[in-house]
Amino acid sequence: MAWKIEHIVEQISEKNPLHAKKLKKALKKVEEEYFERSEAFLTKYESLLTSENKTLDYGVDCYLQMIADFNFETVKFMETGVYSSTSFAEVNERVYSKPEVMEYYMHGLLLSQFLFMHHYAVLKYFEECISTYAIGAKSYLEVGGGHGLYISEAIDIIGQDTEYDLVDISASSIALAKKMISHQNVNYFHEDIFAYEHGKKYDFITMGEVLEHVEDPIALLQRLGELLNPGGRLFITTPTNAPAIDHIYLFRNKQEIVDLIAKAGFQIEADFSMYAEDVPEEVAEQFKISLLFAGVLKK
Numbered sequence: 001m002a003w004k005i006e007h008i009v010e011q012i013s014e015k016n017p018l019h020a021k022k023l024k025k026a027l028k029k030v031e032e033e034y035f036e037r038s039e040a041f042l043t044k045y046e047s048l049l050t051s052e053n054k055t056l057d058y059g060v061d062c063y064l065q066m067i068a069d070f071n072f073e074t075v076k077f078m079e080t081g082v083y084s085s086t087s088f089a090e091v092n093e094r095v096y097s098k099p100e101v102m103e104y105y106m107h108g109l110l111l112s113q114f115l116f117m118h119h120y121a122v123l124k125y126f127e128e129c130i131s132t133y134a135i136g137a138k139s140y141l142e143v144g145g146g147h148g149l150y151i152s153e154a155i156d157i158i159g160q161d162t163e164y165d166l167v168d169i170s171a172s173s174i175a176l177a178k179k180m181i182s183h184q185n186v187n188y189f190h191e192d193i194f195a196y197e198h199g200k201k202y203d204f205i206t207m208g209e210v211l212e213h214v215e216d217p218i219a220l221l222q223r224l225g226e227l228l229n230p231g232g233r234l235f236i237t238t239p240t241n242a243p244a245i246d247h248i249y250l251f252r253n254k255q256e257i258v259d260l261i262a263k264a265g266f267q268i269e270a271d272f273s274m275y276a277e278d279v280p281e282e283v284a285e286q287f288k289i290s291l292l293f294a295g296v297l298k299k
């Protein structure tokens with residue numbers, strides 16, 4: 001029996017053989033646990049799609065559309081050395097307010113959590129961090145939850161007695177997250193995090209791949225600092241050199257992320273990072289291969 005993830009890669013191969021070649025190479029190096037986890041995820045995702053009269057083919061098409069966008073943005077980035085969008089207003093107009101764009105983007109990003117090995121590694125690191133730092137948290141906030149996979153995994157680990165809030169600027173992201181999260185007691189806020197004012201504070205905040213979406217990431221971290229209870233923890237992820245249709249703030253290397261976190265008044269308690277390509281560090285730095293940074297921060 002072939003695993004569902006192998007079937008997905010075969011489908012990708014029919015439409016984008018070059019990209020599938022890279023995915024197949026990566027699949028040769030994974031352990032049995034990866035196949036079991038991706039199978040459980042894809043079974044859940046498939047039933048979500050079935051409830052909308054769609055199949056996994058739909059997810060594959062969304063993923064390939066996202067890859068096409070990434071490739072286009074990468075060519076421009078290699079030419080100019082900067083991201084193509086420079087302001088939040090531009091990205092809001094181009095991406096967040098366009099349901100047809102957000103729809104394929106979030107489905108694509110959801111599949112990438114298992115197809116990109118650095119996304120998968122960071123997802124596993126997140127789960128370890130939740131087990132270490134978030135057990136017993138009474139209040140939990142996710143900022144920019146997107147597809148909803150992270151909060152869904154956090155609820156499975158922390159349990160149902162915690163109060164969960166999710167804020168996202170995109171209505172499409174909230175709609176997909178609602179379908180991904182089976183737990184009923186999650187409050188959804190369709191808002192910009194900078195305008196999020198509900199008089200609440202949190203024991204644990206998660207913000208995956210949002211820091212690079214704002215013009216002033218220091219102000220964003222400081223805003224989250226105000227939302228944390230004393231002793232609370234913040235889990236963030238953010239990439240270097242990752243041209244995308246909605247990225248504004250360019251981190252050129254890991255040190256720039258670390259310095260910005262310190263400037264915002266946080267200490268890094270634990271961190272993990274991984275390059276998007278399986279190449280030696282010198283090669284990754286020379287060719288501006290994206291690195292995904294994940295960290296647990298405290299004030």
Ligand SMILES: C[S@@+](CC[C@H](N)C(=O)[O-])C[C@H]1O[C@@H](n2cnc3c(N)ncnc32)[C@H](O)[C@@H]1O
Nearest residue numbers: 144145146168169170173191192193208209213
């Ligand atoms: C790249 S996705 C990340 C999804 C998920 N957290 C992950 O790590 O895969 C970014 C998400 O952040 C949301 N977002 C971007 N800027 C935001 C803001 N200022 N306030 C709230 N949500 C925001 C977007 O709508 C999108 O759903």
